[in-house]
Amino acid sequence: MKVVHTIEELRDQLRGQLNVSFVPTMGNLHSGHLALMKMARQHGDPVVASIFVNRLQFGPNEDFDRYPRTLANDIEKLERERNVYVLFAPDEREMYPEPQSYRIQTPPVLGDILEGEFRPGFFNGVSTVVMKLFSCVQPRVAVFGKKDYQQLMVVRAMCRQFQLPVNVLAHETVRDADGLALSSRNVYLTPQERAEAPQLYRQLQAVAQRVRDGHSDVAELEGLAAQELERRGWEMDYFSVRRQRDLLAPSREEVQAGEPLVVLAAAKLGATRLIDNLEIER
Ligand code: PAF
Numbered sequence: 001m002k003v004v005h006t007i008e009e010l011r012d013q014l015r016g017q018l019n020v021s022f023v024p025t026m027g028n029l030h031s032g033h034l035a036l037m038k039m040a041r042q043h044g045d046p047v048v049a050s051i052f053v054n055r056l057q058f059g060p061n062e063d064f065d066r067y068p069r070t071l072a073n074d075i076e077k078l079e080r081e082r083n084v085y086v087l088f089a090p091d092e093r094e095m096y097p098e099p100q101s102y103r104i105q106t107p108p109v110l111g112d113i114l115e116g117e118f119r120p121g122f123f124n125g126v127s128t129v130v131m132k133l134f135s136c137v138q139p140r141v142a143v144f145g146k147k148d149y150q151q152l153m154v155v156r157a158m159c160r161q162f163q164l165p166v167n168v169l170a171h172e173t174v175r176d177a178d179g180l181a182l183s184s185r186n187v188y189l190t191p192q193e194r195a196e197a198p199q200l201y202r203q204l205q206a207v208a209q210r211v212r213d214g215h216s217d218v219a220e221l222e223g224l225a226a227q228e229l230e231r232r233g234w235e236m237d238y239f240s241v242r243r244q245r246d247l248l249a250p251s252r253e254e255v256q257a258g259e260p261l262v263v264l265a266a267a268k269l270g271a272t273r274l275i276d277n278l279e280i281e282r
Contacts, residue, residue: 001079002085003086006090010137014048014137020044020047020138020139020140021043021045021140021142022139022141024129024142028067028187029051032171032174032182033145036144036145037083037143040142041083047083048084048088048139051074052089052090052095052129053067054095056100056103056125059121071089074087088136103124106154107161109246111124113247115151116150126154134166141166141168141169142155143171146171147173147174150264155168179198179201180200181274188272189270193269193270197269200265203229203265204278206225207263208278212282218250229267236266239265240265241280244260244279247264258282260280262277
């Protein structure tokens with residue numbers, strides 16, 4: 001695997017390649033990331049991965065400074081798996097040599113609800129860096145995880161609206177044996193919090209099951225799940241059943257008619273904010 005730190009080196013490595021498959025990450029790689037790279041390998045060649053902790057997508061009180069940066073370890077993991085041909089690991093000066101005043105404006109509604117409401121500017125920062133990374137890598141395929149469900153939809157909308165020739169593929173969320181979705185931020189959890197953390201997924205599963213059983217008052221289900229998590233010490237941002245197609249709330253008629261739904265949640269456990277979601281298959 002070639003590790004490159006500049007856009008020029010990256011372009012040298014990729015000259016003439018028309019079938020590049022790309023996985024953007026912020027590093028501290030876990031098995032979820034490695035699964036994305038494996039999928040990328042099945043859909044293109046060569047595979048490029050990037051590691052860049054993108055300041056633009058962090059709010060002023062978020063964890064940019066303490067976000068785990070583990071490049072040497074990440075390189076070892078990628079070398080072991082042998083799916084990645086080039087790792088692009090730029091520093092901040094390389095990605096943002098001048099203040100990034102051009103930004104990608106995210107679509108109203110999709111960019112403003114759920115994560116967009118609780119992390120203002122987040123999708124704007126994600127879209128801007130993904131656009132820049134796509135411009136550097138020029139992939140034909142890019143792989144994103146469904147754990148960041150709304151991010152996946154925002155990136156797809158961006159590609160559609162800017163006619164970017166990138167096929168955005170989605171990988172299922174990878175979980176630990178107890179159901180906790182893998183996330184680079186799980187390292188922040190204390191042992192007690194780690195033991196509690198799978199509860200978020202359990203509540204998503206419970207709500208999905210009730211909907212599959214025919215319960216159509218989703219507001220009631222959301223309220224009960226949020227209450228239970230709060231009782232256990234979680235601080236809720238949202239727990240919400242939405243339509244898969246646009247992440248808007250479904251009407252009762254739509255729930256009854258079998259509209260494809262997804263239940264999404266974000267909440268803090270101690271100082272750590274976790275997100276997760278589950279598509280409701282019916
Ligand atoms: O999902 C992530 O790790 C980041 O949001 C991404 C897509 C790499 C952009 O910084």
